[in-house]
Amino acid sequence: MKSLEELAKIRERMQNKVVLREGQANIRVAVGMATCGIAAGARPVLNTLVEEVAKRNLNDKVTVTQTGCIGMCRFEPIVEVFEGDKERVTYIKVTPEKAKEIVEKHLVGGNPIAEYTIGAAEN
């Protein structure tokens, strides 16, 4: 069984890592988690993003956050990527599969996936 002592080990490991964590996260990924987002399937999308970011050791570079309704409920689940001075990228109707692809191609590879963005839907 999992025990609280295991948390003490996690803390120890984290304390050793703190020194290495100087570099600030410069990519922020926001998932719409209001009623509309949740009903449309945002929870598994968020969890996929969190897992993939952790799996690929991107935690120093990328933070995944939850946000409210941004007023485009018909396009939920919505994932927005903010990176430095670059224009924000808004992905719509995201699924866990698309989320994995976004991590791989956009967050790691640096190439936004145009076909999943709101711009593509409006054309």
Place this chain on the structure above:
Amino acid sequence: MKELSLNILDIAQNSITAEADLVEITLDETDTTLKLSIKDNGYGMSPEFLASVHDPFSTTRTTRKVGLGIPLLKLAAEQTGGGITLSSVQRSVDPENCGTEITAFFHKDHLDFTPLGDIVSTVCTLLQGFPDVDYVFTHTISRAAGEDGAAESTVISLDTRDMRVILGDDVPLSDPMVLLWVRDTLEEQYAAAGAHTAQ
């Protein structure tokens, strides 16, 4: 909503919006019923807002004038023959005992009962998004005495206040390793409960 756990995630966020630093999610389940309670120590609702909160056209959101969180939970409960109750004490009235509690009652054997679904993901999602809030999650599963055994009840629980004592200020609840631990500890408890109650 396809799962009650999604309604729970949605409603718990209202508590966080209300500046709660403690959110208690309690599930009491028998063979045929489910009682859900979400209780917080946030700033509460005015009697006027409390009276109108069942109405979809009553909302705190600013992007539009429709809010569906509570109406959707109410619908999910009422379509099984159950219902919801709400009580709230405003911070401006009683800062020591302020907060809101919403309870919902479901008949599990009703055709229109929405399954609880992935409640572990809901807990993890709350910790990930709002790691500064404390959560007490308690799920009691009671089984009536039957031909194949005596009555028994199992409790699945998580109290982030206990976790915080060990994690200190260094490690947030949203740390990926901590989230993984939470997922594992809850899933282990559910697996053990399943074995006991032989569902």
